[in-house]
Amino acid sequence: MSQVQENIKQNGNHLSGEAHEFVVRGLDTQEFEVLPLAGDASSRRYYRIVAGGKTSVLMDWEPFQNISEFPFLSVQQHFKKHSVRVPEVLACSPEMGLVLLEDLGDLTLERKFWENQDQKMVLPYYKKAIDELIKIHYPATFDRSDCTAFSIAFDTEKLLWEMNYGRKHLIEQLADVTLTPAESEVLTEIFTDICTKLDFEDKYICHRDYHSRNLMIQFGQMRVIDFQDARMGPIQYDLVSLVHDSYVNLNEDSINAIVDYYIKEAKNHRKSPIDRNTFYPVFRLQMLQRCFKACGSFASFYNMRSDKRYLKYLKPTLKKLAKALVDFPEYLPFLDILVDKGIVDKDYEAY
Numbered sequence: 001m002s003q004v005q006e007n008i009k010q011n012g013n014h015l016s017g018e019a020h021e022f023v024v025r026g027l028d029t030q031e032f033e034v035l036p037l038a039g040d041a042s043s044r045r046y047y048r049i050v051a052g053g054k055t056s057v058l059m060d061w062e063p064f065q066n067i068s069e070f071p072f073l074s075v076q077q078h079f080k081k082h083s084v085r086v087p088e089v090l091a092c093s094p095e096m097g098l099v100l101l102e103d104l105g106d107l108t109l110e111r112k113f114w115e116n117q118d119q120k121m122v123l124p125y126y127k128k129a130i131d132e133l134i135k136i137h138y139p140a141t142f143d144r145s146d147c148t149a150f151s152i153a154f155d156t157e158k159l160l161w162e163m164n165y166g167r168k169h170l171i172e173q174l175a176d177v178t179l180t181p182a183e184s185e186v187l188t189e190i191f192t193d194i195c196t197k198l199d200f201e202d203k204y205i206c207h208r209d210y211h212s213r214n215l216m217i218q219f220g221q222m223r224v225i226d227f228q229d230a231r232m233g234p235i236q237y238d239l240v241s242l243v244h245d246s247y248v249n250l251n252e253d254s255i256n257a258i259v260d261y262y263i264k265e266a267k268n269h270r271k272s273p274i275d276r277n278t279f280y281p282v283f284r285l286q287m288l289q290r291c292f293k294a295c296g297s298f299a300s301f302y303n304m305r306s307d308k309r310y311l312k313y314l315k316p317t318l319k320k321l322a323k324a325l326v327d328f329p330e331y332l333p334f335l336d337i338l339v340d341k342g343i344v345d346k347d348y349e350a351y
Helices: 003-011 017-027 071-081 109-115 123-137 156-174 181-199 235-243 252-266 276-305 311-325 329-340
Strands: 033-036 045-051 054-060 089-093 098-102 204-206 215-218 221-224 231-233
Touching: 017 045, 017 054, 017 089, 017 098, 071 089, 109 123, 109 215, 123 204, 123 215, 123 221, 123 235, 123 252, 156 181, 156 276, 181 276, 181 329, 204 235, 235 252, 235 276, 252 276, 276 311, 311 329
Parallel strands: none
Antiparallel strands: 033 045, 045 054, 054 098, 089 098, 204 231, 215 221
């Protein structure tokens, strides 16, 4: 348990000790309240700090030494340099792993999506999300100054790790499927082929989790959070994360409109326009990898900490994956395993 969690446990919604003094220095006030925020799928913890009618967010993570080597702050500074709308850093304490941030509120792109019965009404917000993504993919990538995102990549090894994470947590553990040696071998061959092809693509800075829960709407502007895992990869990775997001249900017309907008806007930042004939095969391939990775993550939350909140997203995402696999004859053994073993149609919410 972190110092912040222990303090809150002992003192209600108040801090004590060094954490208290950190917030006092950051906000220049002794009077504030600490309200735990709903956790995400990571080990980080967030708290809303209320002081004098104003709010900020306290991020509680592991201690660090060098700010330039701390991914959250390194990426935040690099993105901010290129006008990506990230939260402002108000104060930080490396030795305690605490960062005090601008509060962006509670309106996510996911919530905005579900507030609108007509998807056309939410498309302007998705275009704003693309505007931020364009800054990440191009100006931020072309500026090769010091940033942790440049030192890690979606190479074959990392992409394959993500897919094998799905094999372990979804297929073998949650679905309780024992693969034969032949089935295991063919999955390895398919996964490796997918990841090797994706690794071959040109690499740009990827946010890595560019979906509707990591995009906040504040005063009509799109704000980007949860960017600390940014790394180099194909432009399709973030686009797939956004339009094939498990938390919303974009229809084909909306997906096409969003991707078309990206292609149009990217033209202003590239030496040559995106070739749709080469872009879309990679986009569909990335969709296979990313959606299966998401399924592995959802399953792992239940396997590792009995968190049932994400189980409801498994079946829809698996059905989307199965539908896409039909267009890849070379990967049909993967589809056969998902269908024949009952993995696609399993009632995961009954766990």
